[in-house]
Amino acid sequence: MIEKDTYKTIANAAAAILFKEKNSKFFGFAFPVTTEEEIKINLEILRKQHHGAVHFCYAFQLGTEKVTFRANDDGEPSNTAGMPIYGQIQSFGLTNILVVIVRYFGGVKLGVGGLIVAYKTAAQMTLEHAEIIEKTINIQFQINFEYKNMNKVMRVIKEKNLDIISQNLTENCQIRIATRKKNAENIFNIFSTLFEIEIKKL
Known part of the structure; x- marks a missing residue:
């Protein structure tokens, strides 16, 4: 078996995308990151830019041989936001990446199924707009x-x-x-x- 010595990540921070569902707005962001410190900084910047938003849900994956990842629902019902976002990172086969979906609540509850679909779709659109590159x-x-x-x-x-x-x-x-x-x-x-x-x- 030939050992893999390449991985896929994104070239640079992706421009924000917007997905709307029942008056709620979901803004998607993706950042190339290599440390948890960078993740913290990017989240802090987004929180300052979007102080009217209710939820900053995110997932990240770091590393190539030893992988660390985290999914965070940030106040949404358990596993309705972070894991759907992380699922998209996996389906695109990416690492050293942070994907954040910022939600502005539109007054209509989406329910568990609706939230999962909304966060998954917003994450998918974000990654489709990002420039994916292969690194060694x-x-x-x-x-x-x-x-x-x-x-x-x-x-x-x-x-x-x-x-x-x-x-x-x-x-x-x-x-x-x-x-x-x-x-x-x-x-x-x-x-x-x-x-x-x-x-x-x-």
Whole structure:
């Protein structure tokens, strides 16, 4: 089995969409996120922008190998908002994403079934309008070596087209590199066999 080393997410924050149901307005937003801190910030911004709204229901998924997710009904009946939103994140096969549906109550209760459909539809429309992209799962390594071995290291980095994340090139050099997950073992082995060069996975 070939191990998957790509994942799908969204390129940037999606423009708001609007779905109306029995006078209630559901505004849908999607954000690319990689940390729970970013999620908190995006929610706070939306709450400031939409202070007349009653519910800020959302779901997110983070990570590629170890996945964390959460669904929040924000005061709607249990499982009528967060899970339908999360279901759409799953059906689009996305991660590192936050989807928020902001509801302005229109005076007519929708009932449990109506709410589930409304939140699911708003989330689906939001993701259909977002730009979905595929990214590679990258593994980072740190390479430690003396300055005299610089050429050896740089030759491999160039040949294998590795991304340099950061470098500290003093007498004892350190370079952080990133490579696609499927190439990681090969890259590790190449550097491991080089004389006087140490590599470790980050």
